[in-house]
Amino acid sequence: MKRSILGLILVALIALAVAPAFKPVKAEQPWGELKQWRIEGWKVIETDVVTIIFPAGGRHPIFIWYYNKENATVHVVHFKGIWDYFTINMSQLIEFRRNLNFTAGLVNKTIVYEQIKRALEVEEAYERLKLQLNATLEKAKQARMGIEEALNATEILRNKYEWAYQIHARVMNMTDEIENYCHEAADYMSDFNETLQEIKGECAEGGCDVSAKIMIMNTLTKQIVNKLIERIPAILNQTRELNVTILKELMLEICVEVDDVASTLVTLEHELNVTNEIIIDFFGPMHYIAQQVKTHMNECRSHIVKLREKLYLIKELAQAIIEEADELDDRVTEAHSHIEHAEKEVEVIKEMIHEVTVDIEKLAANYTEVEVLVNVAVNVSVTVTNTVEILHELNTTVDVDVANTLANKVHVNVNKVKTAMVEIEKEINKTISKCHEIAEEARHRARSLKDLVAAWAAKWHPPLFHFASAFWDLTDVGPIKAEDGTEIGIMFTFKLTHVPNPNFKFLEDNLMVRCRFYFVPVEEVVNNVTYTITKAELKMDFVLSKWEWILDEIKAILEEQYGIEVNGTEGLALWIDVASLNAEELHRRQMTLVEAAENIEKAAAKASVLTHVDAEGKEVKVKVNVEVNATKEYERPLPVPKEVGEHLTIELLSEEATLGGFFRFINIATITYPNGTKETVNVKAAYLEAGGFLRLFICYPYFNGGILEHDPSIGLEVEETTTPEATTPIYTIEAPTGGEVEPGVALAIMTATPAATQLTVAQGETLTIEVSLKDAAGEAVEAATVKVTLAGTTYTATEIEPGVYSASIPTEDLAPGEYVAEVEASKEGYTLAEASVNIVIEPRPAHVIIGLETVVMTAVAVGAIATAIIVTKKRAEKKV
Structure with a gap:
């Protein structure tokens, strides 16, 4: 029955009633004969354990295999293609999921969209800012127009106060002149008194006493001087602090005081004349004393004339001040009448500038470009507020000097405000221009990024490369030979040679699957990593020599041209479908094995016997129910062992039993760079329960410029492949x-096995080291070269019986101590075998010379031994 099922499978495979033609290869090897043949574009290889079927050429890698003794179940591994995927904000590659397919849409969604959105938000924000700034600019312009009004008002105010100040200055100058005239007049009185004293003295010499009259005149002059030095200056001092009305009153008072002085001066002059008559009457007109007095009298009259002139000038100035005071009063009144208007104008611009300042402060809270305006606007606002305060102070000031200073300050402040507002307008215009530039730049950036994504969508290769979409060559099936010529396996390679899709042209001659099938268990070494391939296991090296990495392009463009940091990783996922099918059911449903292998999804729905898979490795065990169809869901991570060089084995199971087939892969891949250096990288995996079969994705990280190699394999776990003979590498x-x-x-x-791992000899004795050599099957290895190295000297061992080698080593020149002998065995066609033996060299024993001295020494030694025995015995008895 079993052979008939196999016949059905092959008939279904060719879909013709043509018997398969093959040439059995009768092998002399102990693993039986190898049969291989082609049938309708497929290659069949049959050993004593397993049959493997795969496309013979022009087709992509698909592998069908089954256990010859239980051929009702066939296993299929279908290499479907390569997915290119991308993970954002990840420094390490994660497992594949379809929503991570590296497309322009994904880049747009994960990176570019946010940048476009941000650019559009920036454009919108700065367009909005432009509108707000334009509104603020209009307010600033209105404020400036108001400032012009305020400036005109304060200019008039300043001019009025300047005029008043000039009048006041003239008044102050005239009061200074009055005070000077008073002092000059007082000096005349002083000179007048001195002359009176001379007259008094001269008259006294002649016997004429005029002291009474002199005293009267002194009193009058004292009154005059008092008016000039104290009274009038005191009145003048009051004019510096009082208003215009009081100034006029004071000037009138000064006029009264001047009239009083003039009246007193008339009396003084009368007294002088009377005194003069008394002197003439006493001495006679021609007396020499009378003549002397006459001269002095003329001097006194001269002083009175001068004084009277000063009084006239003082009164004239006082009257002039009264006239100026009237005009000053008019000017001050006019100036005061303009204060209220100026206050209103400044209050208006204060409110306007306050609005401008508030607008600017609000905008600056969100836009750094506006911050430069804040200080200017705040300072302007402070200046205007200060101006209002000055106007209030000006309104209550009566001091013309202070008022003039304040009026000037008001005008200067308003001018400053005007200048500042011009600056604000200029800065707002500059900021509006900058906003326009930023908005335009953002608009261009958004448009450019959209165009870039569109260009990428048209340019990039699709995220999935279907192996079935290209043409593959299959090399001839050739032997794998041992050194001695023994054929221990076969090898063949699928090579990708032609890709119709221009986006994947770069893959031509850069993708292959190297296959090796061993008849015996072997140990393969890849980049210093060693692992075992069991008997009847098909090893497949997935080799990718080139890939056009999208991440390189987007990083170069986005980071260099747009300043967008791309934080993510790109990876590739090898898509493999794994299934176990019932051959009879396929035949019953008139589905060929080829059709089943090429369309696992359809075949699994009709004839799957696979219900579960066990994914096992070191510290990893996952059971997956593949009866569930989760192909519409995202892929799930499949844990892989963490220790370097460990395998993940996927065992194929039915509901009741193990189906025997397995698929496995090592947890690292090798990258070979153009300079010859190699690197191992971690491999990840993902899967989907696909409703009767397993959809597997083996994930590889970015390997720019290198050649990626990874080696999954398929095989059987059956009686013939799980024995020690089938799993121990030969x-x-x-x-x-x-x-x-x-x-x-x-x-x-x-392997080299020493007869003993430690030997002890006395110095001078010959050391003999024996080593047996066997192959992996336990057979003796004859005619090998065995060398033993001890203390820097190498000795060649001799084969003393089949597979047993002995080396004799003298120890005369070796000092007592511990050594290690290194054994190295070699033979053409065999691996190098090594072993080591620990050696202990003891001191040589003392030599005994027959003679008198010897006898004495011996006697002494015997006596010592006897003594030692007695002591030991006593100690023992004492202890008991």
Whole structure:
């Protein structure tokens, strides 16, 4: 029955009633004969354990395999394609999900959209700011027009107070002149008194006593001087502090005082004349004393004349001040009448400027471009407020000097405000221009980014490269040989040679799947990582030599041209479908095995026997129910072992039993760079329950410029492949890397086992080291070269029986102590075998010479031994 099922499968495979033609290869190897043939574009390889079927050429990699003894279940691994995916804000690659497909839409969604949105928000914000600034600018212009009104008002006010100030200055100058005249007049009186004293003295010499008259005149002069030095200056001092009305009153008072002085001066002059008559009557007109007095009298009269002239000038000035005071009063009144108007105008601009300042402060809270205006606006607002305060002070000031200073300050402040408002308008205009530039730049940026995404969408390769969309070549199936010529396996390679899609042209001759199938368990070495391939396991190296990384392009453009930091990683996911199908059911439903392999989804719906898979590895065990169809959901992470070099094995299970098939892969991939350096990178995995089969994604990180290699495999866990003989490597072989197709020469594994791991000899004795050599099957290895190195000297061992080698080593020149002997065995076609033996060299024993001295020494020694025995015995008895 079993053979008939296999026949049905092959008939279904070719879909013709033509018997398969094959040429059995009768192998002399202990693993039986190998059969291989082509049938309708597919290659069939059959061993004593497993049959493997795959496309013979022109088709992408699909592998069908089954256990020859239980061929009702066939296993399929379909290499579907490569997904290019991208993770944003991740420094390390995560497992594949379809929503991470690297498309222009994804880049737009995760990176560019926010930038476009931000650019549009910036454009909108700065267009809005332009509108707000224009509104503020209008307020500033209105404020400036108000300032012009205020400036005119304060200019008139200043001019009025300037005029009043000039009148007041003239008044002050005239009061100073009056005071000077008073002092000059007082000086005349002083000179007048001195002359009176001379007259008094001269008259006394002649016997004429005029002291009474002199005293009267002294009293009068004292009164005059008092008016000139104290009274009138005191009145003048009051004029510096009082208003215009009081100034007039004071000037009238000065006029009265001047009239009093003039009246007193008349009396003084009369007394002088009377005194003169008394003197003439006493001495006679011609007396020499009378003549002397006459001269002095003329001097006194001269002083009186001068004084009277000063009094006239003082009164004239006082009357002039009264006239100026009237005009000053008019000017001050006019100036005061303009204060209220100026206050109103300044209050108006104060409110306007306050609005402008508030607007600017609000805008500056959100836009740094407006911050430069804040200080200017605030200072203007402060200046205007200060101006209002000055006007209030001016309104209550009676001091013309102070009023003039305040009026000037008001005008200067308003001028400052005008200048500042002009500056504000200028800065607002500059800021509006800058806003326009920013908005335009943002608009251009948004448009440019949209265009960029559109260009990317048209330019980039799709995120998925379907292997079925291209043409593949299959190399001839060739032997893998050991050093001795023994065929231990076969090898073949799928090479991607032609890609119709121009977006994936770069993959031509840059993608291959190297396959190796071993008849015996071997140990493969890849980049210093060693692992075992069991008997009847098909090893597949997925080799990708080139990939056009989208991330490189977007980083170069977005970061360099747009200043957008791209924080993310790009990765590739190898898409593989894994299924186990019932061959009889496929045949019953008239579905060929080829059709099933190429359309696993349809085949699994009709004939799947796969219900679960166990994903197992070191510290990893995941059970997946593949009966569930989750293909509309996102892929899930599949844990892989963390320790470098560990495998994840996916066992194929039915509801009742293990189906025997497995798919597995190592948790690292190798990247070979153009300079020859190699690097291992972690591999991740994801999966989907696909309703009767497993959809698997093996994930690889970015490997720019390098060649990516990863080696999944398929096989069977059956009686013939799980025994120690089937799992213990017999050969070791260097796996091909980079663009290589063929592996290195396989070497049989050889082990060296010393007869003893530690030997002790006395110095001078010959040391003998024996080593047995066996291959992986436990057979003796003959005719090998075995060398033993001890203390820097190497000795060649001799084969003393099949597979047993002995080396004799003299120890005469070796000092007592511990050593390690290193054993190295080699033979063409075998691996190098090494072992080590610990050696202890003890001091040589003392030599006994027969003679008198010897006898004495011996006697002494015997006596010592006897003594020692007795002491030991006593100690023992004492202890008991």
